[in-house]
Amino acid sequence: MSTSNERMSVFGPTLRFKGELKAQEDIKIEGRIEGTIHHQQRVVVGAKGDVVATVHATSIDVDGKVQGDMSARKSVKVSQSAIVRGNIRAPSVSITEGANFNGGVTMEPNAGSQGSSNPGASR
Amino acid sequence: MSKNFAEPSKMAPPPAAPQKDLPAGTCVLGPTLHFKGELYGEEDLEFQGQLEGSIEHTRSLSIGKEGGVTGNIKAKFVIVEGRVDGDIFATESVSIRQSAKVKGNIYAPRVGIADGANFSGSVDMNHKGAAVATRPATVQVALSEPAAERLLTKAMG
Numbered sequence: 001m002s003t004s005n006e007r008m009s010v011f012g013p014t015l016r017f018k019g020e021l022k023a024q025e026d027i028k029i030e031g032r033i034e035g036t037i038h039h040q041q042r043v044v045v046g047a048k049g050d051v052v053a054t055v056h057a058t059s060i061d062v063d064g065k066v067q068g069d070m071s072a073r074k075s076v077k078v079s080q081s082a083i084v085r086g087n088i089r090a091p092s093v094s095i096t097e098g099a100n101f102n103g104g105v106t107m108e109p110n111a112g113s114q115g116s117s118n119p120g121a122s123r
Numbered sequence: 124m125s126k127n128f129a130e131p132s133k134m135a136p137p138p139a140a141p142q143k144d145l146p147a148g149t150c151v152l153g154p155t156l157h158f159k160g161e162l163y164g165e166e167d168l169e170f171q172g173q174l175e176g177s178i179e180h181t182r183s184l185s186i187g188k189e190g191g192v193t194g195n196i197k198a199k200f201v202i203v204e205g206r207v208d209g210d211i212f213a214t215e216s217v218s219i220r221q222s223a224k225v226k227g228n229i230y231a232p233r234v235g236i237a238d239g240a241n242f243s244g245s246v247d248m249n250h251k252g253a254a255v256a257t258r259p260a261t262v263q264v265a266l267s268e269p270a271a272e273r274l275l276t277k278a279m280g
Contacts, residue, residue, distance in 0.1 A: 012166045019160010019176055025153045035160060061146035 013048045021053075029064075047081050060090075070101075154189040171205075188222050201231070212250075 008026040011017070015031035022038045030046040038045065039057035049064035059074045062082040070076055072090035080098035087104040095101055148165040156172030164180045171187040178184065180198035181227055190205035197212040203223040211217050213231035221239040230250035 009153035009156060010150050011152065012164065012168065014165035015150070015168070016163040017158060017160060019158060021159075022157035023153070023172070024155035027153070027156070031164075040155075122218075 008044075011049075013046075045082075144279075149185075154187075177209075186223075210244075 005084045007021070008028055009028045011027060011031045011033070013030040013037070016033075017031065018034045020035060020036050020038070024040040026044070027039070028044040028046050029051060030047040031048075031050075032050040034052045037051070037053050037055045037057070039055070042045050042056065042059045042061070043055060043057040044061045045064045045066055047062040047063045049066075049117075051065065052067045054068045055066070055113040057070075057072050058074070060072045061079065062064050062084055063079045065083045066111045067085045069087045070084075071084070072088075074090065075092040075094070076088050076090040076101045078084055078088075078093075078101055080096045082096075083100040085102045087106070089106045089108065091107060091109050093107055095105075095107050125157060141217075145256065146189055149169050151169045152172050154171045158174040160176045162174060162176065162178045165182060167183045168180065169187055170178075170192070171189045172241045173191045175193045177194045178192065178196045178198070180196075182198065183200035185202040186192055186196075186200040186205045186207060188204045189207075192206070193208045195206065195209045195212070199213060199215045199216045200222065201211050201213045203211070203218070204257050205222070206224045208226045210227045211225070211229045211231070215227075215231070216233035216235070217230075218234040219225055219233040219234075219240045219242055220257065221237045223237075224241040226243050226267075228244045230247045232248055233258070234246050234248060236246075274275045
């Protein structure tokens with residue numbers, strides 16, 4: 001788990017993907033993704049990122065645009081530059097002042113725990 | 124667990140200087156990534172993950188040793204070190220490296236297949252699409268535009 005922290009995949013700003021994305025490593029999205037994202041690790045939507053998708057991950061950081069529901073096993077962070085439209089489900093959610101957020105927030109201790117690999121953390 | 128503490132400091136630079144954070148060089152998509160669908164890009168890309176679907180690229184694309192693609196690939200330069208099941212169209216060149224396993228046809232003006240590579244399929248160096256699209260005018264058009272895409276598809280067909 002800690003090894004994937006060192007090298008992070010970057011989905012570059014000119015990349016556009018339509019479909020289903022699954023991954024088990026940290027990824028930073030600077031491009032555009034339409035569809036669904038199923039992640040076992042951290043997802044960072046960069047300032048140039050544009051995601052129109054349902055996102056599942058361990059933790060999600062949003063600096064860019066997200067349209068769709070997000071559910072995280074640990075946390076969701078919406079930063080100042082973010083534009084989010086959709087619902088957020090996570091045990092810990094933070095929204096920085098200045099962020100553009102429209103949607104619902106559900107903070108449940110074991111939210112988004114479907115297929116959780118570490119139940120100890122969510123209980 | 125310690126990831127959470129590293130996040131704020133890591134997140135700080137991108138909004139300030141997003142250009143510097145992302146070098147103009149190659150972007151890498153790691154080995155645990157699984158894509159199902161269509162991928163488009165206009166930057167050099169090293170792909171180490173798995174993709175089912177199609178890739179359309181305007182620059183160089185390299186399928187790394189751990190990479191696997193099931194579907195067609197279109198790009199300017201294609202370098203294959205991993206597995207490809209599908210046709211490869213390149214406007215400049217295709218290079219099949221020693222570690223590659225390719226099943227499909229190759230359409231490009233220049234093709235290199237290294238000794239030791241596993242390749243079954245045919246090679247077409249006189250493909251119309253490849254020759255036409257070599258003209259920079261066609262390549263430099265922003266491919267995000269549907270009109271340009273149609274143009275390229277027509278040229279390929």
